[in-house]
Amino acid sequence: MSTPPNVLWIMADQLRFDYLSCYGHPHLHTPHIDALAARGVRFDKAYVQSPVCGPSRMSAYTGRYVRSHGSTWNGMPLRIGEPTLGDHLRGAGARAVLVGKTHMVADAEGMAWLGIPPESEIGVRVRECGFEAFERDDGLHPDSAKQNWSAYDDYLVAHGFESDNPWEEFANSGIDPDGELLSAWLLKNSRLAANVPEEHSETAYMTNRAMDFMREAKDDDRPWVCHLSYIKPHWPYIVPAPYHDMYNERHIVEPIRSQAEFDNDHPLMAAYREARVSRSFSRDHVREHVIPAYMGLIKQLDDNLGRLFAWMDDEGLSENTIVAFTSDHGDYMGDHWLGDKDFYHEMAVKVPLIIADPRPEADATRGHVCDELVEMIDLAPTFMNAVGCEAKPHIIEGRDLTPILHGTEGFSRRYAISEHDYNWSEMAAALKQPQFDAHTKMIFDGRWKFIRCEGFRPVLFDLETDPQELVDLGASPEPEHVEVRARMEAALLEWASRHHTRITATPQVLAGQKSASDVGILIGFWDEEEYEEVAGKPFASLTPAGPASRRK
Amino acid sequence: MSTPPNVLWIMADQLRFDYLSCYGHPHLHTPHIDALAARGVRFDKAYVQSPVCGPSRMSAYTGRYVRSHGSTWNGMPLRIGEPTLGDHLRGAGARAVLVGKTHMVADAEGMAWLGIPPESEIGVRVRECGFEAFERDDGLHPDSAKQNWSAYDDYLVAHGFESDNPWEEFANSGIDPDGELLSAWLLKNSRLAANVPEEHSETAYMTNRAMDFMREAKDDDRPWVCHLSYIKPHWPYIVPAPYHDMYNERHIVEPIRSQAEFDNDHPLMAAYREARVSRSFSRDHVREHVIPAYMGLIKQLDDNLGRLFAWMDDEGLSENTIVAFTSDHGDYMGDHWLGDKDFYHEMAVKVPLIIADPRPEADATRGHVCDELVEMIDLAPTFMNAVGCEAKPHIIEGRDLTPILHGTEGFSRRYAISEHDYNWSEMAAALKQPQFDAHTKMIFDGRWKFIRCEGFRPVLFDLETDPQELVDLGASPEPEHVEVRARMEAALLEWASRHHTRITATPQVLAGQKSASDVGILIGFWDEEEYEEVAGKPFASLTPAGPASRRK
Secondary structure, eight states: OOSOOEEEEEEESSOOTTSSGGGTOSSOOOHHHHHHHHTSEEESSEEOSSSSHHHHHHHHHHTSOHHHHOOOSTTOOBOTTOOOHHHHHHHTTOEEEEEEOOOOOBOHHHHHHTTOOTTSHHHHHHHTTTOEEEEEOOOOOTTHHHHHOOHHHHHHHHTTOOOSSHIIIIITEEEOTTSOEEETTSGGGTTSBBSSOGGGSHHHHHHHHHHHHHHHHTTOOSOEEEEEEOOOSSSSOOBOTTGGGSOOGGGOOOOOOOHHHHHOOOHHHHHHHHSHHHHHHTSHHHHHHHHHHHHHHHHHHHHHHHHHHHHHHHTTOGGGEEEEEEESOOOOTTGGGOOSSOSOSHHHHBOOEEEEOOSGGGGGGTTEEEOSOEEGGGHHHHHHHHTTOOOOTTTOOSOOOHHHHTTOSOOOOSOEEEEEEOTTSHHHHHHTOOTTTOEEEEEEOSSEEEEEETTSOOEEEETTTOTTOOOOOTTOOOHHHHHHHHHHHHHHHHHHHSOOSOTTOOHHHHHHHTTGGGGTOOOSOOSHHHHHHHHSSOOOOSSOOSGGGSOO | OOSOOEEEEEEESSOOTTSSGGGTOSSOOOHHHHHHHHTSEEESSEEOSSSSHHHHHHHHHHTSOHHHHOOOSTTOOBOTTOOOHHHHHHHTTOEEEEEEOOOOOBOHHHHHHTTOOTTSHHHHHHHTTTOEEEEEOOOOOTTHHHHHOOHHHHHHHHTTOOOSSHIIIIITEEEOTTSOEEETTSGGGTTSBBSSOGGGSHHHHHHHHHHHHHHHHTTOOSOEEEEEEOOOSSSSOOBOTTGGGSOOGGGOOOOOOOHHHHHOOOHHHHHHHHSHHHHHHTSHHHHHHHHHHHHHHHHHHHHHHHHHHHHHHHTTOGGGEEEEEEESOOOOTTGGGOOSSOSOSHHHHBOOEEEEOOSGGGGGGTTEEEOSOEEGGGHHHHHHHHTTOOOOTTTOOSOOOHHHHTTOSOOOOSOEEEEEEOTTSHHHHHHTOOTTTOEEEEEEOSSEEEEEETTSOOEEEETTTOTTOOOOOTTOOOHHHHHHHHHHHHHHHHHHHSOOSOTTOOHHHHHHHTTGGGGTOOOSOOSHHHHHHHHSSOOOOSSOOSGGGSOO
């Protein structure tokens, strides 16, 4: 293909890898996502860099680990000066366009300190995480209409859904048989139909907005990466008809948990189990209300993607658009006696990742399932490569997936790493953990998953003998487990010691470092002869003898 | 004292801690620096964060470890967005003024990307490492006159030293008995008198410029930290008369080295010994030429400081000025078969540090010698405290030394850490070490000095039984040494895992993180009753029932 392809980067929010039929869900059929996998590569070991929205996304958008970009939890501003995918693409004449959610908070203090007006072109770019925001919607706060009335709020009102808080009253609420409007922020209301017709739901709306962008982009020669970022199936768990009653108790898979797990006395694990959301999702009736809604939201998303892909075919866009589909993290749904996310079991830290590359070079891998260890930070360098942006190894920590997509050699990773800052949480409060020590790090080699817990013993799972991660080997005296823990700690130290803030080390800077003696900085030379031996040229003193060197 | 004190922060360049009489040099008498120690606190275990100018200084000026600020070697630009001492002081209404060297290289690419004009007020501040540059002089390049003609070059010409490269021809050269002008970039010329009278030398000039600043500052109400940063006794090793022949072979202390050390087969240590500068300084005749000049430069510095302190007394400045004296790293001078710096033996990584605080609170500690482990990054928070700037624990990694200066409780450090990036070096070339793996880290607990060498076994010294660091225990099978190495690796991992890029975590941001449910983000609540139990207030749905929730 002569022109570089465009990239449609679709991200779902809080979607478990195993709630798609191509990843093995027995009752939830997602034919459109499955079809994408059939024409691309489905990654079976894709891990996010933090099991929570904000830091996971900041890693996705920077191509860097959380310990590098420093935005360690939701609402932690991304420091000024941290380069993003959008910045790299822009430098190469390509566009990085946002349609949906980023969860990014700008570093207002840093912008003020460097004199960058928030409303200036650069200020807006910084505030939008390097993206060109065709449409931004973090859809998160029940009172977001007051804080930042969104284009979707406008849309609802324009379509007759009048309210001073449309997102909350229509998208996030349901009406019970008695006609009472009830909030989906309470789990008991999850199985009501959302108070909005499906065609006017956020998922449908954001799908249409992506079409609007792609239509407009036809009049622009620049290659683009469009980040279509849905806010679902993230809580509040509620979905419009007919999806709200497509699934019921009979479609709910058994929770993955054991009594031994419940009895694990690791203080941090115990604190996680004691958190309200964990106690809540450990109750069967909560799962029976939430999971059908969660499944409905995913089914609705799949149908909208089907609509989107069909439209792209009709518009002739499919043949030159790489389509990537993933999620920012998963959802425990009561597995392991836990709720929401924030830890490292597979359903929380492993995500679905499918990339369909229309280029002939990718024909050999269509329908392949890849079990290489890959990370969310690998997408940025992959997309940079696709649209013709030079690699930036001094900044980007992810690895280009193109060799996998094209069935060639060149990709390898020994360890996947994920991090979490829980200083904000009930766990930190219960354990009285100082905020600088309230953090964990996961390192996984494809078999052994080692979790370092500052201030506590580590957690260790062997996914070969215990794929469900029910047995914590973090304190096992078995020599093999002792050896594995030592190896994982050493690997974590090697990773943590690696240069990661040295982002000004451009090839030019590195080359310049090696040429001190070329500019006359001579260290350790005794005399002219010694210099000439090393330099292979006569010593030319910069100080010619003569009157010039005598004071007038 | 009602008004906050000012701070005169004096830094020598490449000054070994043990080349001052107050630190025990038998022949080099430095009465003025000794007198400063007598009226202040002399630190006996002060360590720099990298044993080389650039990164050591960037740590000093940011109060952060090298792994945090990312300027890992000389000439590695300090990334845009990395806050400096000057930025913090300015925010508190105080001044951070530079007189001399910083070795800082600005991140031109980052400034352009964020639209900061280099000549703008903010651009200049960024380029000067956050300082207000009363005078900057990195005095480093033999051809610096061409690159950036300095105010000192102007000064020399104005005083009759005409040349198109005055710094090089006068300050850095000597004239031999035959009247030939010879470059001090060649070590054989070290014992010639510099081709400039002492009163016009850089050391004298920069001392005068500090006086100029302090005189001007009297008309300004803002408290200040003045960084008087000398470029000596750093190479080129040459000093004006009469200092050039004050010392000779009889004043040279024996090199600290052993045959066992020379035979150490650690590949990295061997590569260090094989580097040209090490081979050069391992020769007696090189030490016999360089060390007397090095001693003369230090003696000259001490005399100039005597002149400066006497002038401050006369001007009434001493009574309200905290004076700190230190160095950015040491110099091997042939010890351990090594030259220059770049590794972690005491004479390279340990520096002199003396702080004299005129406030009555410090009367109790005058003349004290402190053997607490302190780091160069501790100066920034100490100076911030002195001039009334709030602490910034989310950014600053150093620890306030005020409790030590005032003889109160509150300071503690278990480990000092230093780092080095040698990708630019002969060692990396000889070992074919990839540039991302060419790094080492030192961690020292006051007794055990452990050096992690990426790709090689560690180096370990026991300074209790081997204060001269002649015996490398990095491969010792002794159970005690095995245990110490494991403990040091674990401590290094704890340090490396600590939040260090999370610099946007202001107290406000951290407080905001904990209040999700206050803004209606309810995670895991089943019903109103459960919410009310936890929240202690009735559940107020944001979605009142009624017509507003019906589509018009």
